[in-house]
Amino acid sequence: MSLNIRVILVEPLYEGNVGSVARAMKNFGFTDLAIVNPCKIGGNARAMASHAKDVLKNASTYTSLKDAIEDDVNIVIGTTGITGSKYNEHIRLPAFTPRQLKEKMNGVNAKIAILFGREDNGFTNDELKMCDIILSIPTSNDYPVMNLSHAVGVVLYEMSSIEAGDYPIAERFDQELLIDHIRNVLDNIDYPEHKLDKTLLMIRRICGRAKLTPREVQTLRGILRTIQYKLGLL
Template sequence: MSGADETDAERDETDAAAGSDADPQADRSPRRKPVVVVVEPETPGNVGTIARAMKNFGLTDLKLVDPPELAEDGEAYGFAGHAREDVLPNADEVTFDEVVANYHTVGTTAITGEDDRSHERYPFKTPAELRASLKTVDAPTAIVFGREGRGLNNDELSRLDEVCSIPADDDYPVLNLGQAATVLLYELRELTVDETQLPDTEVTRAPESDVERFHGFFDEFLDATGQREHVREKNALLMRRLLGRAHPTEREVHSLLGTFRKANAKLEHADHLAAKYDEPVYPKE
């Protein structure tokens, strides 16, 4: 072995040793998002609808197999919303063979096989099951939609890796192409959308001291209504269980406190007036 060869080998060993100490997450690229493929779409409007759904759920790469003409002043761009600015004009025209050769493919179908005698359409995953499956791997993936009227045929499905079907009423399981794409991409959003427009859904429960104050006011309210003791006890427990499940916020509890404070004050005032003018109090059971 020459000196140059020894130097190269030593360098390789040094690089390998350095790599072993490196953070395994450091060079890991973000998860690749699926591409969406539409095979022989017949209606430009459906292509626009799919592009819009992609934009809604964080996808940008649209591929079309033998598409119709998509004029900028036509219904595809009219249906695409803001996707007319990027998703639709950047769509690639490809062949079915290219998709199969370059991607892990998921074909979509409404008509499925009920058992393993239909190898092309069975087994199949629901969108939720597909999301769980794709979440565990990182691979170039294509979600493949078929034609509006006929979908993907058996020969095409047999060349794809997985099959997905949206659960629908058995009497009419076939969804419009744009609707099917929207439902499926919505279900996959955990894999494609980092943040949504929705606010933080975590709830900060009101302090227990405020919750207990509310229960005290509610007990006073029940007592003022003149219910029998065992009924009051049951209703007080019902309210405690109900509020316990609801995890009310501080603002919500304070609103309830104010409401029942006023209600109790009015009931107390009514009792005072009844006693003063020798009128019957609120009728008791």
């Protein structure tokens, strides 16, 4: 059994790349392709898809990344070429290699969305903030920027050998409730406003890496509720 993986392309610019992505997906046994605000998908895309035209044809399109992630996705993974030690560090760290991600996801029972950004500009910061886990393919410093479809190919090569199991991951909906709850408690304790977003993103990434189970989310929320009660707020 392999993982349930959705590939999400965010505003791809070149139809040839989209076709090549479809082919790479089918090569590794994946078919669920979602595209946010796609470029025109025409003959060149179909030519590059080769025998994976069905993946291309069945791709779902969205006008927002939020919609593409859908309610039944448990973990959102963003693929970035820039792991930046300087540039917006907290948004892009820590980054896993495909190998590390594979090891992390072994035995999991979950639907995973793997996001790939624009060929020229990758992701916006807001898009990166939606990611529970950051993925980065180790490349040469001389030329780190991979072709979009090659990046998809390498990531799916690793993902295709994951052994899915029965380790349950909390629903996305409940994970978002937990994050909101933490935000509330930070508000309750007058956590410094200028640190709030950064800290919440850090906590989101911690939860993503920890692969919280439904029970863990409930227990953590129980603690938060008790804190609020003791603060005289409930």
